[in-house]
Amino acid sequence: MPVNLEIPARDALLAVPGVEIGTACAAIRKTGRRDVLLIRIAEGATVAGVFTRNRFRAAPVRVCQEHLRNGGSAIRALLVNVGCANAGTAAQGLADARRSCELVARSLGCEPAQVLPFSTGVILEHLPMDRMAQGIASAAGDLGRSDWLDAAEAIMTTDTIPKAVSLRVPAGDRQLTVTGIAKGAGMIRPNMATMLGYIATDASVAEPLLSRWLREIADASFNRVTVDGDTSTNDSLILVASGASGVTIRDDADPGAAALKEALLAVARQLAQSLVRDGEGATKFITIEVEQAGSPDEAAAVAYSIAHSPLVKTAFFASDPNLGRILAAIGYSGIADLDVDRVDVWLDDVHVASAGGRHPDYREQDGQRVMKQAEIRVRVALARGEHATTVWTCDLSHDYVSINADYRS
Amino acid sequence: MPVNLEIPARDALLAVPGVEIGTACAAIRKTGRRDVLLIRIAEGATVAGVFTRNRFRAAPVRVCQEHLRNGGSAIRALLVNVGCANAGTAAQGLADARRSCELVARSLGCEPAQVLPFSTGVILEHLPMDRMAQGIASAAGDLGRSDWLDAAEAIMTTDTIPKAVSLRVPAGDRQLTVTGIAKGAGMIRPNMATMLGYIATDASVAEPLLSRWLREIADASFNRVTVDGDTSTNDSLILVASGASGVTIRDDADPGAAALKEALLAVARQLAQSLVRDGEGATKFITIEVEQAGSPDEAAAVAYSIAHSPLVKTAFFASDPNLGRILAAIGYSGIADLDVDRVDVWLDDVHVASAGGRHPDYREQDGQRVMKQAEIRVRVALARGEHATTVWTCDLSHDYVSINADYRS
Numbered sequence A, B: 001m002p003v004n005l006e007i008p009a010r011d012a013l014l015a016v017p018g019v020e021i022g023t024a025c026a027a028i029r030k031t032g033r034r035d036v037l038l039i040r041i042a043e044g045a046t047v048a049g050v051f052t053r054n055r056f057r058a059a060p061v062r063v064c065q066e067h068l069r070n071g072g073s074a075i076r077a078l079l080v081n082v083g084c085a086n087a088g089t090a091a092q093g094l095a096d097a098r099r100s101c102e103l104v105a106r107s108l109g110c111e112p113a114q115v116l117p118f119s120t121g122v123i124l125e126h127l128p129m130d131r132m133a134q135g136i137a138s139a140a141g142d143l144g145r146s147d148w149l150d151a152a153e154a155i156m157t158t159d160t161i162p163k164a165v166s167l168r169v170p171a172g173d174r175q176l177t178v179t180g181i182a183k184g185a186g187m188i189r190p191n192m193a194t195m196l197g198y199i200a201t202d203a204s205v206a207e208p209l210l211s212r213w214l215r216e217i218a219d220a221s222f223n224r225v226t227v228d229g230d231t232s233t234n235d236s237l238i239l240v241a242s243g244a245s246g247v248t249i250r251d252d253a254d255p256g257a258a259a260l261k262e263a264l265l266a267v268a269r270q271l272a273q274s275l276v277r278d279g280e281g282a283t284k285f286i287t288i289e290v291e292q293a294g295s296p297d298e299a300a301a302v303a304y305s306i307a308h309s310p311l312v313k314t315a316f317f318a319s320d321p322n323l324g325r326i327l328a329a330i331g332y333s334g335i336a337d338l339d340v341d342r343v344d345v346w347l348d349d350v351h352v353a354s355a356g357g358r359h360p361d362y363r364e365q366d367g368q369r370v371m372k373q374a375e376i377r378v379r380v381a382l383a384r385g386e387h388a389t390t391v392w393t394c395d396l397s398h399d400y401v402s403i404n405a406d407y408r409s
Helices: A059-067 A090-108 A129-141 A148-154 A207-219 A257-277 A296-308 A310-317 A324-331 A364-371 A398-405 B059-067 B090-108 B129-141 B148-154 B207-219 B257-277 B296-308 B310-317 B324-331 B364-371 B398-406
Strands: A019-024 A036-041 A046-051 A077-084 A115-122 A163-171 A174-182 A195-201 A236-241 A285-293 A344-347 A350-354 A375-381 A387-394 B019-024 B036-041 B046-051 B077-084 B115-122 B163-171 B174-182 B195-201 B236-241 B285-293 B344-347 B350-354 B375-381 B387-394
Touching (some): A036 A148, A148 A163, A174 A257, A207 A236, A207 A257, A257 A387, A285 A296, A296 A324, A296 A375, A324 A344, A398 B398, B019 B129, B059 B115, B077 B129, B090 B129, B174 B257, B207 B236, B257 B285, B296 B387, B324 B375, B350 B364
Parallel strands (some): A077 A115, A195 A236, A285 A375, B077 B115, B195 B236
Antiparallel strands (some): A019 A036, A285 A387, A344 A350, B019 B036, B163 B174, B285 B387
């Protein structure tokens, strides 16, 4: 049961001029569902991508990085399949990813190097290329529409809800559009970006700026969520600026730049949070804020130590204010000179711990009240400096175990 | 259901001359069970301890470290309670731990600084000192026996099986005895030692040597097991050398030293592995061997990355050879320049992955056969150097979630 997350209304998802969508049912792994997505991007668009830092990065990730080596202004299509991650597939996997790009290029009349391929699903298995070919042909025939809900559905794996968000951004006397989709419910601890997110705008954004924005946006959105700490082999976040609106942005000071960047971040953050809300087995949505840290790394270490602790996560599942587990996780987060007597912990507005122990006003029933909520905020103040971060995560439930014990069956 | 672990036979557990045991039912948290253990140590013994590196170390851990500051030859008693960890308890917790030492000292006729206190159980709650006082008095009256099975039972929390091991060691024409006990099933990723292990021998081992041995033994035993990656606030491992045998060991070259150290390590390793075999919800016992690493830290990072991955652990629970999850965990273990094309992975004798992908001879049914076993060995060769390590862990099952969601109720 996702936490406060609903299927987006189809008509709330805005077409992005310059970006077309086609989907197909190719039975890559399961029949009777959309599992191939093709996105065609107009001439003049720029594209930026960030990818997993997992050393076992998948073949399609390696091909994407090759095709983006000289910047993303030549990219004309994105191809996504679910059911097979094409990861841990060595030379054959690279050949299959390249062949997929050739098939798209032939359908659309472009070069293979102008196509970015993406895969998600089981690792260590090869792409079924006959079905991929059929799926690509079928999705290419479906282009010309702009149904982002179809697109979001086509990339789901263990997701229970398609994730898509649209925003309008004023830019002088014109309006820009930002629409994004994402998928992912397990193997979620993005490290650069998550498997898989696509955000498009009809602004024209100059190349180096688009890439810098994407890195900054990923760090404040997808790189701040975790379900299980398992960084995927296939994480990819792509930002497309089609330019079809006629609004051109060359640097941060240009009119509309700040508003557009803010909208892109808002879409990215909402998509990233939706991965957690629909995290495998999630029953609670947890926001972990760490402040007064000595460095950004220190803030992140404490936040992730709490977010990844199986004991903290099962306590949230049980609505049990067993809050000593949070202290333990702070204590083993790796800050060698942490003075625990100066650490404060709150659960929403309830002051739980201070001076190395239970806060004198803390009452079990106050902790209990917050723990029963579907959305819970943990705030930790370290009294070491000025740095802060926020990480979003979910609880660890029986359903997480069931989903991942049964995933391939 | 513990994995290949049975209740030790009472008569297989050997008394250690110079070490007496007393237990009591003090209803610290639950009634009708042994929950206080008192160990009296003869004059002339030496004692060494290693403790958690969690910065939120418990009050009794801090008192132990104070009392061992000048070495462990003055220590005359160990006091253990379960049900309350006396961690996250600030000044009141320290006062309670010191008061517990005073009560023991008064019963036994020694100084409070000659007592080491240990606690395990819920964090953020205070010790019930009235019941502690009754328990200490009752356990002191029970001294004079040497029933290590009672001792092992008295320190259990979510353990389903008491853990105790004895060995005899030849030393010239005499025999030495080594007996140890341990507890712990969750919040287990010892970082120095685990909550709680006690090993005693009747050899006399000189002070600095005993401490060095203990550090080396902890690193090769308790510091190489993990259940859930949660390093406890209370981890403590204590080594007692009573000297009652008359055999004296002053350095590594002394007669009997090598055999005794080997026996101590064997007892420590068996106890550490028994924590994993009885790990919360464990259905599988997993040995992870990483070899050809560039450094010891690198070997450990890869081994723990696999051991802590919820996706790997649930695949073991499901007996599902979803082995791409192991590659993914190796890939995100933090080795920035890892060449995945040189990594090899075996499951027992089955060569699963090589050259960045599936090994050409790997067949799903071979992986399936190994995954169905109760004991599984994962071997990873990194082709980077000469360093190796072994880590023992268990799977992640529904019962882990149940046990930790219900722990306080």
